[in-house]
Amino acid sequence: MNYKTTLSLLLTAILVLFLAGCPAEEEPPEVYEELGIDEEERVVIEYGHVPSIAASERRAELRPLEEYLEEKLPLEFNINFDSDYGSVIEKIKEGEYNFATFGPMSYVEAAREKAVTPAVKPLRYGEESYKSLLLAHVDSDIHEPEDFRGRSFAFVDEKSASGYLLPYAFFKDQGIDPDTDLGPTSFLGGHTDVVAAVWLENYAGGAVYDDARQDMDNPERVIENTRVVAKTPPIPNEPWAFRTEFVEQYPELVDEIISLLVGLDDEGPRGKRILDSLGIGGFTTAEDADYDVVRELEDYLPEFGEEL
Numbered sequence: 001m002n003y004k005t006t007l008s009l010l011l012t013a014i015l016v017l018f019l020a021g022c023p024a025e026e027e028p029p030e031v032y033e034e035l036g037i038d039e040e041e042r043v044v045i046e047y048g049h050v051p052s053i054a055a056s057e058r059r060a061e062l063r064p065l066e067e068y069l070e071e072k073l074p075l076e077f078n079i080n081f082d083s084d085y086g087s088v089i090e091k092i093k094e095g096e097y098n099f100a101t102f103g104p105m106s107y108v109e110a111a112r113e114k115a116v117t118p119a120v121k122p123l124r125y126g127e128e129s130y131k132s133l134l135l136a137h138v139d140s141d142i143h144e145p146e147d148f149r150g151r152s153f154a155f156v157d158e159k160s161a162s163g164y165l166l167p168y169a170f171f172k173d174q175g176i177d178p179d180t181d182l183g184p185t186s187f188l189g190g191h192t193d194v195v196a197a198v199w200l201e202n203y204a205g206g207a208v209y210d211d212a213r214q215d216m217d218n219p220e221r222v223i224e225n226t227r228v229v230a231k232t233p234p235i236p237n238e239p240w241a242f243r244t245e246f247v248e249q250y251p252e253l254v255d256e257i258i259s260l261l262v263g264l265d266d267e268g269p270r271g272k273r274i275l276d277s278l279g280i281g282g283f284t285t286a287e288d289a290d291y292d293v294v295r296e297l298e299d300y301l302p303e304f305g306e307e308l
Helices: 003-021 029-035 055-072 085-094 104-112 161-173 191-199 219-224 244-249 251-266 268-278 288-300
Strands: 043-049 075-081 099-101 116-123 132-137 153-155 185-187 205-209 226-231 240-243 282-285
Touching: 029 251, 043 055, 043 085, 055 075, 055 251, 055 268, 085 099, 085 104, 104 116, 104 161, 104 240, 104 288, 116 244, 116 251, 116 288, 132 161, 132 191, 153 161, 153 191, 161 191, 161 205, 161 288, 191 205, 191 226, 219 226, 240 244, 244 251, 251 268, 251 282
Parallel strands: 043 075, 043 099, 153 185, 153 205
Antiparallel strands: 099 240, 116 240, 116 282, 132 205, 132 226
């Protein structure tokens, strides 16, 4: 080993030891005061989410946002996954989560019990709303909603707006009773599960949100082999909402988180990377009244109020 190499290694070792001994940069006292947080307090955001893709993939997509919020604010942001919205609602109510993404239908349920306060909703292709698609295999003889009569049909989940409520109401408007006029129906648990079931012809039809086919491993092939038979009217995109008690405890912090999320599209390349990773174009503020359209759809489900 020559002299220059030895010196370089020595200097590197000294630098590493120096950095290791430096204390982490602390937030100035006024930051805590502005956010309504005690300096001795450790705020932890427990965020709940129902992934439409593999949990490991979704965690990777959410990590840039996690790192951004932890850098900008004196808090810890933990990502948690659940298999269904019912579980997220229960954990919000019990205080295990204080922030979560809901489907429009599950949000309405949680809001009915005063458990959550809406914060933001995502923008996709500049739109604040989305639709449900009724799918069939491209080789099938199903070309219009009427053709689903007597045929097997896959829904996502009883608490999914685009995977159940919207298509259910749409069928009713078409004079088709999903409970009696369709063939065997099932809840498969996930949007991509429904897409796969139709693509593989395990079911004659299925209902999913309008971007679900893009979440598949091979979206081009899936799109080529499935047919959009119908689209429902739009409803607002899924709300990200805080536990109401958390909002009451930390109103300034919640306002700052909302401001950071809505402002991501003004954060230059880093903001764009975060939004691209999430698969959205930005965030906009969400209001409870945005989801009145979902409440109006409850009339199509006789047992909706009782089940929720």
